[in-house]
Amino acid sequence: MEGILVGVNGTVEADEALDWAVREASSSGHPLTVVRVAPAVDEARLTGVLEEVRAETAAILDRARERHEPFDAEYAVLPGPVPDALLTASADAQMLVLGRRRRGRIGRRVLGSVSTTVVENAKVPVTVVRHIDRPTGDPLDVPPPSDGPRVVVGVDTSTPSVAALRHAAEVAAHSGALLEPVFAWQITTLAPLPGSWGWAPPIDDYENFARECLDAAISAAEVDLPAGRLRPRVVHGQAAKVLIEASQGADRLVVGARGLGGFDRLLLGSTSRQVLDFAGCPVTVLRG
Secondary structure, eight states: OOSEEEEEOSSHHHHHHHHHHHHHHHHHOOOEEEEEEEOOOOHHHHHHHHHHHHHHHHHHHHHHHHHSSOOOOEEEEEESOHHHHHHHHTTTOSEEEEEEEEOOTTOSSOSOHHHHHHHHHOSSOEEEEEEEOOOTTOGGGSOOOOSSOEEEEEOOSSHHHHHHHHHHHHHHHHHTOEEEEEEEEOHHHHOSOTTOTTSOOOHHHHHHHHHHHHHHHHHHTTOOOOGGGBOOEEEESOHHHHHHHHHTTOSEEEEESSOSSSOTTOSSOHHHHHHHHHOSSOEEEEOO
16 A cells, blocks of 8 residues: 555544544645554454444545545555554555553653564554653643744664654655754764864764754755754753653654664664653654
């Protein structure tokens, strides 16, 4: 299947993912396919279950059409397991979109097993659209002032992050958004500077070095946007925390599945996992 694929299951979270996918398909010009995975049943019951799920999926799509301007979409009902079905269906897609519920700000490992498996193994960009329950008085209930649509992308010069930057630039180009590449640096991640053995350079030298790294990544990604729509930022701090803060009020956060740190055996790096759990906007993950 080509274009934008969105997985639905009749929940509020999936409806929000569908709404996001409708807007993304309209903005990008890609076709939209709504995918529903039927529960695993024995062969004797499979035909009946598939028909039942097809009817439910058509109803989900009809409700979405009531919430939006007219749009074209197809739907497909596939037999499970869910991760396998979504990964197979999205192999030739431009993007796979999933919904997920965040259970609380103090919860641990809030990314579900299906989302984790899909994000870790998909060959295409995966966007996770979360429904966030916030307590009354949560300061994030009021997003910070925004100067228009904004796409944030985490950059650390790794191959996946350059791919993420290239993808984010394409999104900004077709959506008219401001692109905000963010390079989070700490002395522990940048030291030593070339030629700096045995002494500690001024802190400004580290920041300048980080800025050079970000500029090099922007060049490698061949970002071509007007100066007014490109706002590179170099921020001192832990990467996940910096990106989560930058995501507040943004339209999207884009990251590579793994950066420069971590272990090769881990398909989803710690920074990517943390932003998927706690970012304040939809998160798109690319494996590079």
